[in-house]
Structures are given as C-alpha cells and as structure tokens.
Amino acid sequence: MLTNLERLKRVLPKELYDPSQDDRLELDIAAASAAIENYCKRSFKKQLYTERVSGYETSKYINLRNYPVHSITEFSNAWEYEILDDGRIYCANGWPTGEHNIKVSYIGGYVLPGDATNEEPRTLPEPLELACLLYVQMLQRDPGIKSERVGNINVTYIDDDLGGRLPAPVVALISPYVGRWV
Structure with missing residues (x-):
C-alpha cells in the first residue's frame, strides 16, 4: 500500500x-x-516482475x-544492455525482432512505507x-457534499459526478508517475 495506517x-x-474504524481505514x-x-498502469512495490516485450x-x-529497475535477474535473449532511467533498457545493436519475444525478469519499483526497514528505507x-x-x-x-456551512445551515451538493475517475488533486500529484510505455 502507498501509505500506512500510522x-x-x-x-x-x-x-x-475514530479508532474503532481502523479496519475501514485500512480498506480505504x-x-x-x-x-x-x-x-x-503500473505497480509501485519493489519486487520481482516478469514481462514479455516485443x-x-x-x-x-x-x-x-x-x-525504477534495480536489477535484471533473467533476460531471454541475453544481449549486452544498459539500464536507463524510467524503466528503459538500451541495446546499442537493437533488439531481436518479434512479438513478445523478449522475456525480462527484474527487480523494480519502490520501497513502500509499510515495507521500509533500517537496511532498506522507503524510496x-x-x-x-x-x-x-x-x-x-x-x-x-460524504461523497455527495461539496461544501457546508454551520451558521444558517448551507449545504452544497456535488453536481459533477466523477464517474469512477480520480479527483483532480490526486491526478495532479500522480501524473508524473503514469506508465508512459504501456
């Protein structure tokens, strides 16, 4: 998870x-x-991933x-390569042509707050x-209330349903981390 209850x-x-709602907060x-x-369009947890790419x-x-890619553990077509930023792998001679013909297993992602240790701090x-x-x-x-006022009781309801989309402030924060290669 991208954060923790604490x-x-x-x-x-x-x-x-409300301390009695800790289980609900964990679900949220x-x-x-x-x-x-x-x-x-991606996972953020640092772990082993396997992908087939063309x-x-x-x-x-x-x-x-x-x-970020930390290391490659298996490469089906072992060519000389270099790991670049943002999950890009470079091969000076190009890659063998084919649909999903390259299998790559790698350690990628970030150390999440709940997984951090002294030896491997959060990233x-x-x-x-x-x-x-x-x-x-x-x-x-309350998802239906946009604003409220206590004096003379004024409540404004949301007239724009997000339709399952993320709220704009959340999208603004995460946009730089959208998987650009998928």
Missing part, C-alpha cells in the same frame, strides 16, 4: 479519526492505493512497466504517498 492517523483531521488505504496504481531491430530501447516518492493520503481523506467525507 501515517494516515497523523494527517487525518481529529474529527474524522488499499482501495486508494489500487486506484492510483490502476490509473498509473523487440525491434530498429529500436535500441525496450521499456519496462514497473520502474516511494512523497507525491504518491500524499496522493494516497488525500484520496483516503476524500473517501472519509
């Missing part, structure tokens, strides 16, 4: 936090994390989905965690 408790307004964190990863002699690059970019925290806070509010 961090959420520290940023959640006191009036929205999981749902917000999944929605963000789905929007970005090679083209005319292209010197193949692109992997779950960057998840702060905007991704902030987007998750913000989205969870939005899930805690």
Whole structure:
C-alpha cells in the first residue's frame, strides 16, 4: 500500500479519526492505493516482475512497466544492455525482432512505507504517498457534499459526478508517475 495506517492517523483531521474504524481505514488505504496504481498502469512495490516485450531491430530501447529497475535477474535473449532511467533498457545493436519475444525478469519499483526497514528505507516518492493520503481523506467525507456551512445551515451538493475517475488533486500529484510505455 502507498501509505500506512500510522501515517494516515497523523494527517487525518481529529474529527474524522475514530479508532474503532481502523479496519475501514485500512480498506480505504488499499482501495486508494489500487486506484492510483490502476490509473498509473503500473505497480509501485519493489519486487520481482516478469514481462514479455516485443523487440525491434530498429529500436535500441525496450521499456519496462514497473520502474525504477534495480536489477535484471533473467533476460531471454541475453544481449549486452544498459539500464536507463524510467524503466528503459538500451541495446546499442537493437533488439531481436518479434512479438513478445523478449522475456525480462527484474527487480523494480519502490520501497513502500509499510515495507521500509533500517537496511532498506522507503524510496516511494512523497507525491504518491500524499496522493494516497488525500484520496483516503476524500473517501472519509460524504461523497455527495461539496461544501457546508454551520451558521444558517448551507449545504452544497456535488453536481459533477466523477464517474469512477480520480479527483483532480490526486491526478495532479500522480501524473508524473503514469506508465508512459504501456
């Protein structure tokens, strides 16, 4: 998950936090994390991934989905290559041509807040965690109310249904991390 319950408790307004709702908050964190990863078309957790990609002699690059790439553990067509930023792998001579003909297993992604240790501290970019925290806070509010006022009781309802889309502030934070190669 892109954040954890402890961090959420520290940023959640006191009036929205109820200790008896910890299980629901964990579910909201999981749902917000999944929605963000789905929007970005990639996973962020540092782990082993395997992908099949198409090679083209005319292209010197193949692109992997779950960057940053830390190491490659298996390459089906072992060519000399160089790992570049953003999940790109470079081969000076180009890649063998074919549809899904290259199998790559690699360690990619970020160390998430819940997986961090002293030996391997978190590496998840702060905007991704902030987007998750913000989205969870939005899930805690009544989704039909846009604004409210207590004096003379004034409530404004949302007239624009998001239709399953992420809220604009969340999208603004995560846009730089959308998988560009898929």
